[in-house]
Amino acid sequence: MTNKRELFQIMTRRFGLLNKNCCSVGGHDLSAAQSHILYEIDRAEAPSMQQVAESLGTDITTFSRQIQSLVKMELIEKSPSPADRRVSLLSLTTTGKFVAATIDTQMNGYLDEVFSYLTPFERETVLRSIDLLNGAMAKSDRCCAPIRDDQAEDTTPNDPE
Amino acid sequence: MTNKRELFQIMTRRFGLLNKNCCSVGGHDLSAAQSHILYEIDRAEAPSMQQVAESLGTDITTFSRQIQSLVKMELIEKSPSPADRRVSLLSLTTTGKFVAATIDTQMNGYLDEVFSYLTPFERETVLRSIDLLNGAMAKSDRCCAPIRDDQAEDTTPNDPE
DNA sequence: AAAATAACTTGCATAATGCAAATAAATAGT
DNA sequence: ACTATTTATTTGCATTATGCAAGTTATTTT
DSSP: OOOHHHHHHHHHHHHHHHHTTOEEETTEEEOHHHHHHHHHHHHSSSOBHHHHHHHHTOOHHHHHHHHHHHHHTTSEEEEEOSSOTTOEEEEEOHHHHHHHHHHHHHHHHHHHHHHTTSOHHHHHHHHHHHHHHHHHHHHOSSSSSOOOSOOOTTOOOOOOO | OOOHHHHHHHHHHHHHHHHTTOEEETTEEEOHHHHHHHHHHHHSSSOBHHHHHHHHTOOHHHHHHHHHHHHHTTSEEEEEOSSOTTOEEEEEOHHHHHHHHHHHHHHHHHHHHHHTTSOHHHHHHHHHHHHHHHHHHHHOSSSSSOOOSOOOTTOOOOOOO
16 A cells, blocks of 8 residues: 555556456457557557557567467458558458457456446546556656666666667 | 556556566566566565465466576575475575565656656545555456456356366 | 668577476375 | 375476577668
8 A cells, every 4th residue: 555566566467367368259369468469550550560569569570470470360461561661561350350349348348347346436536547647657768668778776878769 | 538448458568568677686687577476475474386376377387487597596495384395485585585675666766757747646546546446356256366267258167176 | 873771570599388297295085 | 004186396398489680671871
């Protein structure tokens, strides 16, 4: 209660568990990482590989392979950008959209159950708080953004851009 | 804003990034998983392997190896339980305690920075909300607890025990 | 048009994962 | 007391994930 870190440690652990083998839809069994990828592609407008890898904080080579397997699963399509043929634009296939929507429903179901233990007022408050928190994290540059290098206690003001 | 899942997706992603290469202390470079293990051992009173593995939702064989490497790093000690010699009780070494404390400080530092973008009232609200959320997740059995098997839509009542 | 840069992919080499089987200690059944 | 079962943890693979260095193809610089 007193300690911020304690609260967040517990929370992230629980969410980690929730996400563990996050979603099986039909025959497909997706990992949390894969679900995040689908989510992000759905959200953005035909993003490039780099864009998605960057916003998920995944190494581009790892991401390349993650995409390869999602393409093989026929959830994602890659098409060369007309503007720059080095770039691959990502989009969800029809199946991919369906899977993404189903996961969304599932997750909302889980969350509804969790929220059922709260009063309507508490629900409201919690949702608003998460929103505030997301906003605050977005503003922070010390954390929560893709970190390139070490962030040792010495706090060298390195700027990786 | 409207969609619970959306809020939580963003939040978990950001925390994932924050935790990524979560903590380097002195020469030690810890993963998020390792930091969670230290945290849990510090928190509990000489827990057994199974207890910690269970509460972290980690497969016991994977956990066994994670512990092996933390022992090799001299952050953790294993001692056979006097009551039952099959059981290994886990504890932090002096170095382990120091590392755990340092990580705690680091994380609180990050969180302080994030919270600096909120008003004092918002901070209060957010902390209280996380606490509420943790409580609600603890009550839920559909999620957030170690999940043994699939939770497909078909909901076959299989019992793997 | 050659040189530098950029977006992505592939080659390793390493680390993490988890099921099945092994080991070792405790408990049950007789 | 003595074998049989269960329990706690470890090891043997076999699979998958990771990321750096180097490669490929396309674009931009000069």
